[in-house]
Amino acid sequence: DAGVIQSPRHEVTEMGQEVTLRCKPISGHDYLFWYRQTMMRGLELLIYFNNNVPIDDSGMPEDRFSAKMPNASFSTLKIQPSEPRDSAVYFCASSVWRGYYEQYFGPGTRLTVT
């Protein structure tokens, strides 16, 4: 298996633009998590899905952020409009339940908003 695939790996955009981050989870995993990592705040859980259904989006910072999982092999995280404070590394993690979430992280997307 290729592991979790995220695209793009790097994204530079101007304030106010729409940004879409993509994730392809590991086949057979039924949970998918989106995290954001910054120096100041560390690793933050934004939202997670079970069988393509959003379970908990309490970590989504505001309405500018939205996430979808239209099928078991694809998820997106969208920011519209983007702001400089959204600059961070965004990780997608694919997971199975083993009494705990056994998570497999993608390589991340480094987002810079200027």
Added chain:
Amino acid sequence: AQSVTQLGSHVSVSEGALVLLRCNYSSSVPPYLFWYVQYPNQGLQLLLKYTSAATLVKGINGFEAEFKKSETSFHLTKPSAHMSDAAEYFCAVKGRDDKIIFGKGTRLHILP
């Protein structure tokens, strides 16, 4: 509420020396505890986990951790550091809602 505290945001050790990364946890129930490693420009990778079986847990790359309930600790060790161990290490605990709660991370530097 469950939480973890990692002592030291940066740790430096010489190549061949003992690695000790400290983690203390807070949990009102028997905890599930984890150590993750993040190499530069990569995602986190599970290093080892404690799920209430043996208190000494062995992981990948020669790392191990010991669960000590009396000290509420789950420190990560490796007998002999290698240059390839340079990375950021995260201690984590399973929260009451099953979400994984990560510590702030400890960056490990290996001195030649």
